[in-house]
Amino acid sequence: MEFTIERGQFQxxxxxxxxxASSKGPMPIxxxxxxxxxxxxxxxxxxxxxxxLKGRFKAKVTTPGKTTVLAKKLHDIVRELPEGDVVVKxxxxxxxxxxxxxxxxxxxxxxxxxxxxFPSYDSASLTPLDGEMLSEMIRKTSxxxxxxxxxxxxxxxxxxxSATKVRMVATDGHRLAFIEREGAFKVKNPEKTIITKKAxxxxxxxxxxxxxxxxxxxxxxxxxxxxxxxxxxxxxxxIEGAYPxxxxxxxxxxxxxxxxxxxxxxxxxxxVVQLADEKSHMIRFTFTEGKVELLSEGGExxxxxxxMAIEYSGQEFVVGLNAYYLLxxxxxxxxxxxxxxxxxxxxxxxxxxxxxxxxxxxxxPMRL
Amino acid sequence: xxxxxxxxxxxxxxxxxxxxxxxGRPGSGYxxxxxxxxxKMTTAMAWARAMFCVSPEGxxxxxxxxxxxxxxxxxxxxxxxxxxxxxxxxxxxxxxxGSIRELIERxxxxxxxxxxxxxxxxxxxxxxxxxxxxxxxxLEEPSGDTIVILTASNPEKxxxxxxxxxxxxxxxxxxxxxxxxxxxxxxxxxxxxARTLAVMSRGAVGAADPERLKGDIEIRAMALEFLRESAxxxxxKFYKMARTMDRAKERETTDRFLAxxxxxxxxxxxxxxxxxxxxxxxxxxxxxxxxxGRGYSGRAILGLAAAVEYLxxxxxxxxxPFLTVSLLFxxxxxxx
Numbered sequence: 001m002e003f004t005i006e007r008g009q010f011q012x013x014x015x016x017x018x019x020x021a022s023s024k025g026p027m028p029i030x031x032x033x034x035x036x037x038x039x040x041x042x043x044x045x046x047x048x049x050x051x052x053l054k055g056r057f058k059a060k061v062t063t064p065g066k067t068t069v070l071a072k073k074l075h076d077i078v079r080e081l082p083e084g085d086v087v088v089k090x091x092x093x094x095x096x097x098x099x100x101x102x103x104x105x106x107x108x109x110x111x112x113x114x115x116x117x118f119p120s121y122d123s124a125s126l127t128p129l130d131g132e133m134l135s136e137m138i139r140k141t142s143x144x145x146x147x148x149x150x151x152x153x154x155x156x157x158x159x160x161x162s163a164t165k166v167r168m169v170a171t172d173g174h175r176l177a178f179i180e181r182e183g184a185f186k187v188k189n190p191e192k193t194i195i196t197k198k199a200x201x202x203x204x205x206x207x208x209x210x211x212x213x214x215x216x217x218x219x220x221x222x223x224x225x226x227x228x229x230x231x232x233x234x235x236x237x238x239i240e241g242a243y244p245x246x247x248x249x250x251x252x253x254x255x256x257x258x259x260x261x262x263x264x265x266x267x268x269x270x271x272v273v274q275l276a277d278e279k280s281h282m283i284r285f286t287f288t289e290g291k292v293e294l295l296s297e298g299g300e301x302x303x304x305x306x307x308m309a310i311e312y313s314g315q316e317f318v319v320g321l322n323a324y325y326l327l328x329x330x331x332x333x334x335x336x337x338x339x340x341x342x343x344x345x346x347x348x349x350x351x352x353x354x355x356x357x358x359x360x361x362x363x364x365p366m367r368l
Numbered sequence: 369x370x371x372x373x374x375x376x377x378x379x380x381x382x383x384x385x386x387x388x389x390x391x392g393r394p395g396s397g398y399x400x401x402x403x404x405x406x407x408k409m410t411t412a413m414a415w416a417r418a419m420f421c422v423s424p425e426g427x428x429x430x431x432x433x434x435x436x437x438x439x440x441x442x443x444x445x446x447x448x449x450x451x452x453x454x455x456x457x458x459x460x461x462x463x464x465x466g467s468i469r470e471l472i473e474r475x476x477x478x479x480x481x482x483x484x485x486x487x488x489x490x491x492x493x494x495x496x497x498x499x500x501x502x503x504x505x506x507l508e509e510p511s512g513d514t515i516v517i518l519t520a521s522n523p524e525k526x527x528x529x530x531x532x533x534x535x536x537x538x539x540x541x542x543x544x545x546x547x548x549x550x551x552x553x554x555x556x557x558x559x560x561x562a563r564t565l566a567v568m569s570r571g572a573v574g575a576a577d578p579e580r581l582k583g584d585i586e587i588r589a590m591a592l593e594f595l596r597e598s599a600x601x602x603x604x605k606f607y608k609m610a611r612t613m614d615r616a617k618e619r620e621t622t623d624r625f626l627a628x629x630x631x632x633x634x635x636x637x638x639x640x641x642x643x644x645x646x647x648x649x650x651x652x653x654x655x656x657x658x659x660x661g662r663g664y665s666g667r668a669i670l671g672l673a674a675a676v677e678y679l680x681x682x683x684x685x686x687x688x689p690f691l692t693v694s695l696l697f698x699x700x701x702x703x704x
Contacts, residue, residue: 026442026448026449027442027443027445029443049445049474049477049480050477111441113434113437114437114438114441114443115443116443116445116480116481117481119481149469149473150469150472152473152476153476222478223478223479223480223481224478237477237478237480238477238478239476239477239478240475240476240477240478240511240512241476241511
């Protein structure tokens, strides 16, 4: 294998790859990056088995071939090289030589046959997905992903795709965020895929990078979901087990509805939560005709009481909610007003934006 | 790496394992229990290899396909192996809850390229209680087509809750003749050496190392000499022996010496109390052993054995080898 590649290009290629490569763990080869030169380009592939990232970059290929070298070392070397064309060459002694001017390096390699194969996929089966829209869906749900690492199925967001719709759902058992958008997808049966938190971060980076005219595409396999954008492909390994039946949790009927101004509500919550219980962050809300009263009892520290004028008509309604859960939702609501739909003291409270029927957030109440 | 067909002994376990290879259905939790070195881990690896092989030959791995190569080099993405780790400043090896949780997380993904995932927990009896408890749920109902194999040389140390969730396969020392055959064909040893090695490794293929055997024979001679002459030889002789053990690279020798003295004492006791030779391992030096045994009363043998055990535990706390051997000598001489 021998190829020549522009330093800046090579460094960008390696930067993402080495962040995916795993530095610890029982398989030493996962610390390596697979370089494969053929047909006038070089593909750079790294994986930690949970996800793999492969990019294809232009290069002058003298001899096609492939090898694997330590991802971090290669990246760190290339980063510090001066501008110019880097020659990368695999020699007969199984050392990989990196040469630019008077700088010469030789790195140990591991047999590429041992490198986990990139999940095979057929480009024709890829279906486009509006990348901006996906980013918005991720942003508006990922806050609700569980932090509990012992429950892997909740440790990610659910992406559900049917022929005409895409949904994303995240929950930690105390709150839930649901978003639905329309589109046209090459999907026969609805597909439910759990994408882990770490993979979501990588997916967001993939979407944010690349040229504007490059379209994000995806396809789901048995064990992986593939996202492709331009020359970069991200393979995310799926999680065993099913996502909880979230539709069951979303209430259908309500006894009352309140409309609150978002900015004012945020400030009131931030003030009142100061004296809320340190663990539960609970604020007691009392809705009455045209107003809501916020109350927090911090025991020995003190007590906070506040009141806001809102749109509400109906019977007096009292509920206890975690203030930070509400603040997380208000941050992504994207409107000056927010609608709270109430049922009874023990049933979930629905939080919605007045102009976005596809966005539903749920917060479980706390016992008063 | 060995194939299933190359495992020495273990016919019962192998029969059951072969039967559950495709098209058979494997269980989800296995416990490979048996003495150290008899081939529990080797069998687990060979079985995993046969499971992953894409062009199996009969009921075994082909050894040449991609997955076979990857299991061999330790790079199969669906084979997870957990071993006890030695922690800094901690003498005891164990498997802690952190590494078990990591394993559980890895197991919650779908297989990477194979039909199923296989997790092998080596020396699972070294799991601490927290780790074992954390593992129960996974062991009871692993996600997807997962197989978990625990290996243990002291299965009685595992909590009953773990045992009840596994199918136990017993691994036994390989029969003497099979061992001799194996050592002759595999290591090219002559019949005599193969026989001595088979005896000294007690049917544990993993312990049969011809390089080590030389040392073992020397150590056994030393142990025998010690037992034979402890009451009569001049102090200078044992002083010298104790000094030799004290050199840094000889520290392991001290432990092997103590273990050897203990095992010879065991056989001397068997002969003394039962008058039979059935369970004597070191049959090749039977006459010498018997002779040495005559110099001790039954009580003295047991007393000395207890002293050796005490000294062995002291060694695990890094008591200096010179002191250890000197004490052993004094112990043997205490009645003279």
